Amino acid sequence: MRPVTYHQRMAEQKRMAIIEAATRLFLESGYGGASLAKIATAADVSKATLFKQFPTKAALFEAIVTEYWKESDGKTTFLSPGDLLAGLRTIGLRYVALLTRPGMADLFRIVIAEAPRFPELGKTQFALGKMPFFQSVRHYLEAEEANGTVRMQDPELAATQFLGMIADYVFWPRMLLIDWNPVEAANTRAVEQAALTMQARYRI
Template identity: 70%
Template sequence: MTTEPSAYHRRVAEEKRNAILKAATRLFLDSGYAGASLAKIADAAGVSKATLFKQFPTKAALFDAIVTASWETGEDTGERPPVGDLDAGLATIGRRYVALLTRPGMADLFRIVIAELPRFPELGETQFNRGKMPYFESVRGYLETERDAGTITLDDPDLAATQFLGMISNYVFWPRMLLQDWAPDEAAMDRVVDEAVLVMRARYAR
């Protein structure tokens, strides 16, 4: 007969998991994916190797968890906007995307993937399949519901989602990968979202 862990033990396990994810992200960035061993990560997180292996039996599983956690929007912010008001819906999605891309550590995560891609191509696949694609699919799904409701004319949902997200990330995120002092203020990022919404309305609204 098995018993469920108590609330205390669940809280302790979650705290240790978060400590492991934080330590692993920092070590991956400082030492590279290859140079950050699970033993070093356990030491940096202040947990035993047995505790780390219980939660993450391989380095790949640990990196997968980091990517998934980094792209999660949370239940309170990740719900699809109501259908029928394209401007409001796209503005909501656009601002969520800005908040996601400017999270602490998001640029660092991309740098890890890019730096290690020649030796570990699976890192790129993880970032794409576990991170970017689920978010992309949620945006595409929203556009499809607007199309089905008759508010927009849409032949290629994939292209439309790429256009919208690309207009935002090209200003908010990608310069950060090369320019250390790139930090546009909130007003500038809001304007980018608003302009992207206007372009989408001009192109797709009925």
């Protein structure tokens, strides 16, 4: 692997500064009210630098979604079947890490607030954000079924059930309750109970 150069590091730092400034301005002024020029000023970069990385506001929003939903290890897809409870625990804790990432709730608020005027924001959030993670969970459940660990008629519905049980405790209350921030042990317990529920329902 080539060593990361100084210029590459600087470009990445500026990219993250742009993403953070854009998220903040989208919240303050709405997606429609936050111009690329204002974002460049808030990020303390030149317009040329911003346009070089993000030629349109839509491209910038896509980068924001991708960044917020990016797993730190990216290994969910590679879970081996055979131990359903352990696999679901691992997936569930990774999902908690994503949902509680700083700014994730803000990202959802942007989409919810602006979707009536900019429906493409919801499509971007779904296609580039939640769907890749959701598909990795579905593929894992399909692998467990092929392994003979579980029996389920609809792995897609099962994945929705599992992730929904976690999000309903860990994430969605904070959309209305700004101070909703369960301790790590409470989030872990929510994952454990969701995994046990799935095991009771689907394990052969």
